[in-house]
Amino acid sequence: MSVWSAPGSGLDGCSRVKKVTIPSLLEKKRLGQRISAITAYDFSSAKLIDEAGLDIVLVGDSVAMVMQGHESTLEVTLDEMLVYARAVRRGLKRALLVVDMPFGSYQVDDADGIRNAVRLVKEAGAEAVKLEGGITRAPLIRRLVDAEIPVMGHVGLTPQAVHRMGGYKVQGRTLAAVELLRRDVQALAEAGCFSIVLEGVPREAAAILTAELDIPTIGIGAGPDCDGQILVWHDAMNLTGAAPARFVRRYADAGKLMRDGLVRYRAEVEDGSFPSDAESYHMSGEAKELLNLQQAVAS
Numbered sequence: 113m114s115v116w117s118a119p120g121s122g123l124d125g126c127s128r129v130k131k132v133t134i135p136s137l138l139e140k141k142r143l144g145q146r147i148s149a150i151t152a153y154d155f156s157s158a159k160l161i162d163e164a165g166l167d168i169v170l171v172g173d174s175v176a177m178v179m180q181g182h183e184s185t186l187e188v189t190l191d192e193m194l195v196y197a198r199a200v201r202r203g204l205k206r207a208l209l210v211v212d213m214p215f216g217s218y219q220v221d222d223a224d225g226i227r228n229a230v231r232l233v234k235e236a237g238a239e240a241v242k243l244e245g246g247i248t249r250a251p252l253i254r255r256l257v258d259a260e261i262p263v264m265g266h267v268g269l270t271p272q273a274v275h276r277m278g279g280y281k282v283q284g285r286t287l288a289a290v291e292l293l294r295r296d297v298q299a300l301a302e303a304g305c306f307s308i309v310l311e312g313v314p315r316e317a318a319a320i321l322t323a324e325l326d327i328p329t330i331g332i333g334a335g336p337d338c339d340g341q342i343l344v345w346h347d348a349m350n351l352t353g354a355a356p357a358r359f360v361r362r363y364a365d366a367g368k369l370m371r372d373g374l375v376r377y378r379a380e381v382e383d384g385s386f387p388s389d390a391e392s393y394h395m396s397g398e399a400k401e402l403l404n405l406q407q408a409v410a411s
């Protein structure tokens with residue numbers, strides 16, 4: 113029995129919990145083992161993900177779209193991210209918690225970016241933060257890493273740049289664009305990122321960048337040659353309703369399960385078959401007898 117499975121040695125009394133850490137993720141890349149990641153925005157989903165043994169849980173700024181119903185990720189605030197991240201934190205024992213820095217929380221100046229990243233660590237228990245952008249973010253990332261805050265980079269299709277890109281468009285289709293991506297990921301690695309998300313880039317480009325980096329790449333719409341993969345929870349579980357992008361695979365049809373359940377619930381409320389007697393509370397036998405007597409007298 114290893115120290116990790118000895119009763120009482122686990123986190124919060126749970127045995128066989130070997131915490132995912134930044135060094136353990138770097139080791140995975142070195143050993144050629146792939147890294148699994150998914151987004152989460154609440155306690156119950158986070159708990160399911162942790163129990164399923166995924167490596168990384170990201171509280172993504174995609175929360176603005178899938179949880180809040182906004183048209184883009186630009187609207188969610190740092191204070192809102194903190195609320196979601198704290199809920200997710202309570203659901204995790206093993207997975208590494210990464211939290212997205214939302215739009216506006218690191219673009220004003222570096223001091224502001226550091227203050228806001230510190231809040232994600234201190235107030236939500238983030239083990240790392242993620243921010244979008246390439247070489248222009250390198251100075252801030254260096255300062256965050258100096259402040260002991262691990263940083264995950266994010267290049268390619270960066271949703272916070274939706275207006276500059278003119279939509280959610282695949283990036284790096286031309287050789288010139290791949291050269292820019294290469295320059296960006298090298299700058300991020302040199303600045304001290306422990307990992308980089310490659311989003312919406314051709315698989316050939318992602319394969320080259322992944323081979324050139326010592327730190328793991330986590331792909332979304334970046335093909336199978338990244339060191340890991342990430343999906344948005346609502347996409348993977350089919351909770352969106354909308355037609356999925358090309359890179360999405362449905363791992364469950366929770367949307368259908370929920371819709372069917374709701375239709376049946378409504379029908380059973382309307383026809384009176386819910387709740388049953390067994391789903392109801394009862395008075396004590398003595399009280400019921402007295403009640404019957406009272407009713408007999410009254411009638």
Ligand SMILES: Nc1nc(=O)c2c([nH]1)NC[C@@H]1CN(c3ccc(C(=O)N[C@@H](CCC(=O)O)C(=O)O)cc3)CN21
Pocket residue numbers: 174177178185269271280281282312344346347352356357358359
């Ligand atoms: N539910 C959800 N899933 C995501 O993966 C996600 C979000 N929301 N919100 C933030 C960003 C936006 N993302 C998106 C959104 C749309 C496409 C899309 O429509 N892509 C086109 C390809 C366009 C091209 O060829 O340039 C596609 O057909 O897949 C891609 C990424 C990824 N992120």
Ligand SMILES: CC(C)C(=O)C(=O)O
Pocket residue numbers: 151170171172173174175212309311332342343344
């Ligand atoms: C899709 C991942 C990489 C993300 O940034 C998000 O969910 O916000």
Ligand SMILES: [Mg+2]
Pocket residue numbers: 172173174185212271
């Ligand atoms: Mg994001």
